[in-house]
Amino acid sequence: MCTIYEIARLCGVSTTTVSRVLNQHPYVSEEKRQHILQVMEEMEYTPSSAARTLRSHQTKTIAVSVPAVDHPFFAQLIKGISKEALDQGYKAIVLQTFYKESLELEGLQLLKRKEVDGVILGALENKWENIKPLLANGPIVLANEYHQTADIPIIGYDEREAAYKAVDYLIQSGRKAIGFCFDTESSEAQQQRRQGYLDALSAHSLPLNEDWLFGEAFTIEDGFRLMDFIHVMPDAPDAIFTGNDQVAAGLIKQAILYGYQIPEDLAIIGYDNQDICEVTAPTITTIDIPIVELGQRSVQHMIQLLQEQKPLQREHIQLPTELVTREST
Amino acid sequence: MCTIYEIARLCGVSTTTVSRVLNQHPYVSEEKRQHILQVMEEMEYTPSSAARTLRSHQTKTIAVSVPAVDHPFFAQLIKGISKEALDQGYKAIVLQTFYKESLELEGLQLLKRKEVDGVILGALENKWENIKPLLANGPIVLANEYHQTADIPIIGYDEREAAYKAVDYLIQSGRKAIGFCFDTESSEAQQQRRQGYLDALSAHSLPLNEDWLFGEAFTIEDGFRLMDFIHVMPDAPDAIFTGNDQVAAGLIKQAILYGYQIPEDLAIIGYDNQDICEVTAPTITTIDIPIVELGQRSVQHMIQLLQEQKPLQREHIQLPTELVTREST
DNA sequence: GTGAAAGCGCTAACAA
DNA sequence: TTGTTAGCGCTTTCAC
Numbered sequence: 001m002c003t004i005y006e007i008a009r010l011c012g013v014s015t016t017t018v019s020r021v022l023n024q025h026p027y028v029s030e031e032k033r034q035h036i037l038q039v040m041e042e043m044e045y046t047p048s049s050a051a052r053t054l055r056s057h058q059t060k061t062i063a064v065s066v067p068a069v070d071h072p073f074f075a076q077l078i079k080g081i082s083k084e085a086l087d088q089g090y091k092a093i094v095l096q097t098f099y100k101e102s103l104e105l106e107g108l109q110l111l112k113r114k115e116v117d118g119v120i121l122g123a124l125e126n127k128w129e130n131i132k133p134l135l136a137n138g139p140i141v142l143a144n145e146y147h148q149t150a151d152i153p154i155i156g157y158d159e160r161e162a163a164y165k166a167v168d169y170l171i172q173s174g175r176k177a178i179g180f181c182f183d184t185e186s187s188e189a190q191q192q193r194r195q196g197y198l199d200a201l202s203a204h205s206l207p208l209n210e211d212w213l214f215g216e217a218f219t220i221e222d223g224f225r226l227m228d229f230i231h232v233m234p235d236a237p238d239a240i241f242t243g244n245d246q247v248a249a250g251l252i253k254q255a256i257l258y259g260y261q262i263p264e265d266l267a268i269i270g271y272d273n274q275d276i277c278e279v280t281a282p283t284i285t286t287i288d289i290p291i292v293e294l295g296q297r298s299v300q301h302m303i304q305l306l307q308e309q310k311p312l313q314r315e316h317i318q319l320p321t322e323l324v325t326r327e328s329t
Numbered sequence: 330m331c332t333i334y335e336i337a338r339l340c341g342v343s344t345t346t347v348s349r350v351l352n353q354h355p356y357v358s359e360e361k362r363q364h365i366l367q368v369m370e371e372m373e374y375t376p377s378s379a380a381r382t383l384r385s386h387q388t389k390t391i392a393v394s395v396p397a398v399d400h401p402f403f404a405q406l407i408k409g410i411s412k413e414a415l416d417q418g419y420k421a422i423v424l425q426t427f428y429k430e431s432l433e434l435e436g437l438q439l440l441k442r443k444e445v446d447g448v449i450l451g452a453l454e455n456k457w458e459n460i461k462p463l464l465a466n467g468p469i470v471l472a473n474e475y476h477q478t479a480d481i482p483i484i485g486y487d488e489r490e491a492a493y494k495a496v497d498y499l500i501q502s503g504r505k506a507i508g509f510c511f512d513t514e515s516s517e518a519q520q521q522r523r524q525g526y527l528d529a530l531s532a533h534s535l536p537l538n539e540d541w542l543f544g545e546a547f548t549i550e551d552g553f554r555l556m557d558f559i560h561v562m563p564d565a566p567d568a569i570f571t572g573n574d575q576v577a578a579g580l581i582k583q584a585i586l587y588g589y590q591i592p593e594d595l596a597i598i599g600y601d602n603q604d605i606c607e608v609t610a611p612t613i614t615t616i617d618i619p620i621v622e623l624g625q626r627s628v629q630h631m632i633q634l635l636q637e638q639k640p641l642q643r644e645h646i647q648l649p650t651e652l653v654t655r656e657s658t
Numbered sequence: 659g660t661g662a663a664a665g666c667g668c669t670a671a672c673a674a
Numbered sequence: 675t676t677g678t679t680a681g682c683g684c685t686t687t688c689a690c
Contacts, residue, residue, distance in 0.1 A: 001443070001466075003667055014677045019669055027675055046442045050382035051667035054682050059379070061422075070408045075399040082398060082423050086436075091444070093390075094411050094423050107415075113375045114330070115420070137330075220604045249608040256610065275549045279578040281585065281610040332683055343661045348685055356659055380683035383666050 002043050010039050022047060059117050062302055065095040065107050066122035071218070072274045073244065073291060077122050077144060080295025088303055090117075099184070101125045111137040118302045121145060124187065139305045139312055143298040144291075146189040153305070153315040155298045159189050162287045162321040163196025163241065166269045169285075169323060170239045171204045175267055179212035179237035181226065181247055190243070197241060212237045223250015230266075231258050238266060239329075245270035249280050252328060256281070268328040282327030290319050331372050339368050351376060388446050391631055394424040394436050395451035400547070401603045402573065402620060406451050406473065409624025417632055419446075428513070430454045440466040447631045450474060453516065468634045468641055472627040473620075475518040482634070482644040484627045488518050491616045491650040492525025492570065493532075495598045498614075498652060499568045500533045504596055508541035508566035510555065510576055519572070526570060541566045552579015559595075560587050567595060568658075574599035574606050577613050581657060585610070597657040611656030619648050 004022075008015045013032060020028045021036045028036075039045075053059050064081050066074040078094060085092040093116060095107035104125040110116045111134050118139040124131070128150050134140065135152070142154040170178050180197045182190045194213075201208055211233070214226055223246065230236050231254075242248040248270030252262055260266050262282050270277060270286035277284035297317065305312065333351075337344045342361060349357045350365045357365075368374075382388050393410050395403040407423060414421040422445060424436035433454040439445045440463050447468040453460070457479050463469065464481070471483040499507050509526045511519045523542075530537055540562070543555055552575065559565050560583075571577040577599030581591055589595050591611050599606060599615035606613035626646065634641065 004669095005667080015668075016670080016677060016679095017675090020676090023669080029675065032676090044441075046438070048383070048667050049442050049444045050379055050386075050388070051682090052669085053379035054377070054383050054667080054684090055669050057379075057682080068408060069398065069411060070401065070404040072399065072401070072404075075401075075404040078423065079397060079399045079425065082425055083427075086425070091422050091439070093420050094407065096408065096411055096415070098412075109375070110420070112373075113378050115378045220608055246604070253608045253610070275575070276605060276608065279549055279582045279605065279609050281582070333685095334683080344684080345661055345663095345686080346659085349660090352685080358659065361659090377683050380666090381685085383668090383683080384685050386666080 002045055004045075004047070007036060007039055007043065007045055010043070011036050057114065058306075059115060060089060061091045061093055061116045062299065063093045063095055063107065063110050063116040063119045064122060065097060065104060065119060067097050067099045067125075069094060069096055072246070072276070073144075073272050074122055076291040077295045080292035081120060081143075081299050082295075083292075084296040084299040088299065090299070090303065097123065097125050099125060101130075105130065108134050111140075114138075117306050120298045120302060135312060139302060141298050141302050141305070143294055144189065145187065146192055148188060151314040152312050153301050153317070155294060155301060155317045155319075156189065157289055157294070157319045157321045159192035160196035160199065162271075162289075163193040164200045165196075165321075165323045166241050166271075166287055167197050167200035168203070169325070170241065170267055170269065170329065171200060171206065173267070173329060175239035176206060177209070177212065177235075177237040177239065178206070179214060179230070179240040181214045181217040181240060181242040183216065183218050183243055185215060193243070209235070209237075211235065217243055217247045220246045220250040220253075223247040223252075224254045225250075227251045227254035227258070231255075239263075239268070240266065241269045241271075243271055245272050245274040245276050245284055245286055248284050248286070248328070249276050252280050252282065252284065263327070263329050270328075273324055277324075277326060280328075285326045285329040286324050288322040288324050294319055331374055333374075333376070336365065336368055336372065336374055339372070340365050386443065387635075388444060389418060390420045390422055390445045391628065392422045392424055392436065392439050392445040392448045393451060394426060394433060394448060396426050396428045396454075398423060398425055401575070401605070402473075402601050403451055405620040406624045409621035410449060410472075410628050411624075412621075413625040413628035417628065419628070419632065426452070426454050428454060430459075434459065437463050440469075443467075446635050449627045449631060464641060468631060470627050470631050470634070472623055473518065474516065475521055477517060480643040481641050482630050482646070484623060484630060484646045484648075485518065486618055486623070486648045486650045488521035489525035489528070491600075491618075492522040493529045494525075494650075494652045495570050495600075495616055496526050496529035497532070498654070499570065499596055499598065499658065500529060500535065502596070502658060504568035505535060506538070506541065506564075506566040506568065507535070508543060508559070508569040510543045510546040510569065510571040512545065512547050512572055514544060522572070538564070538566075540564065546572055546576045549575045549579040549582075552576040552581075553583045554579075556580045556583035556587070560584075568592075568597070569595065570598045572600055574601050574603040574613055574615055577615070577657070578605050578609050581609050581611065581613065592656070592658050599657075602653055606653075606655060609657075614655045614658040615653050617651045617653050619650075623648055
């Protein structure tokens, strides 16, 4: 591990000159530049990023905060983010909140400690008031989550419209008793989605049955559990719009076990268009979301923010979604 | 953002003293310690990690290199690693190789640039000779991959035994024409696994049919494709031990489409015990691997290495695996 | 118990 | 076009 001093000494120049070739500063004679470059090569010189960070106050690192990396949705989001970051010369640090406010907040301390240049939030566990003060330490971008008032870039898709499309499709195909699954009540994205559900119902003059709103639905297991519950409901829905494909897969599997015909007895629509949609029997109708692109766009936006240095502004980017019909409807 | 100087000035002490309380050095009077702590609190002082890194040559960061984070296996591995790292006061940087040697090598430059203290390799794309020189820059730990000679800690499980268990089970249940899927030929872990397959065959005096070895099997899609291929084989196997649950799920789905009865016409065993095993029809018999624990152990090992500062040694830790029988066999 | 001062590796303002 | 020099924020000898 040699330093810029070594190189300078070896080349008979000052550290400034070496630093200049490192940063492609124009004022270096071609001759010296070549020589220095060559010596660097020979010595296997690699600049210390710690020193650079200390000087420049830039870490070239972005943190991504998600509830859990092994949820297929977030795994894909991270895939996009991590790839794009690396492409742009940044590193990505992964933070998991496990759906806990405290862990989210703790992760965000990285911003305060200047260990990362910015944070991409793939979900939002805390109230915005708790997050907001951290903006003083660096930009925050919301990916896949929504907030009414936060003055930061929000990269997502039209949750309301996506939900509307799904529910409308169910109604068009003759369903009248449509259930809705969500994960957490607190997520504004989920509320938007619910609004789409409600709008579709009222567009077709269908009344809302509160019993058909099912919360805490995240995983395949939750799908199993939920189906157990629905199976014994006196007034069960004949279709369900789930919040994600995992839950849909769980529902379907368990329903088949109970002897349901799907979609005849119960139609099901998922969300995310994960691979799992193609291997269940029946396959799952779902909403396709450009997740990887969502991650990439978030990074691009973040880097732009970092470079322009201008104040954070509210901005709402919505990527297109698509209803993909399969056997479960 | 205030510095140690500010705090020192405000408290009428030297920076040394402030630094001492920061590092819980004993020689500070209780009185001053309290005062300093309080002022830090008031000023919302947070130490600059860049400066600390520059001084101490420690980044408190570990890199994890995997082919792709959205593969369920690696997603879970990262979950374990990322969680354990954070618990221990380390950060985890995610590197994706996309199965390319060049990207793996590029990621490993982080070690050289001293941007991370160590690297956990969740797979191995390069020849070991290409990786080895990097050991001069920091420890490398192999998680879930195997190498014959590398003098580094290897945390995994007995691939050979796991494969043996699976194939033996198939043979015990009357199968004689057993196929084997793997992803890449170059992985030594895969070779171990293949050895288990071979050993089980010969233990029961079954000959090896080279046509029943199927490579490049990573995803659900690959499972589909593979089944298309098997379907038209003149001499098709009556059971397949796949390298992962995704492939198993794809095989099953496609086989059912072709009118196969599973397991009667074709028995299938997966690998990893992912959630997907429970939602396919039929459900998937598989090998359970403690993936999250594997990740955690790797981090623990890495941190120990980092702290002890003693030279890297070859070490081979094997976690237990288990055959989980379901409907596909 | 406490502080002065050097230095980790790099960059940039200023001078030449 | 090139070099001198002063820090970035922190830790750690060494001296008191």
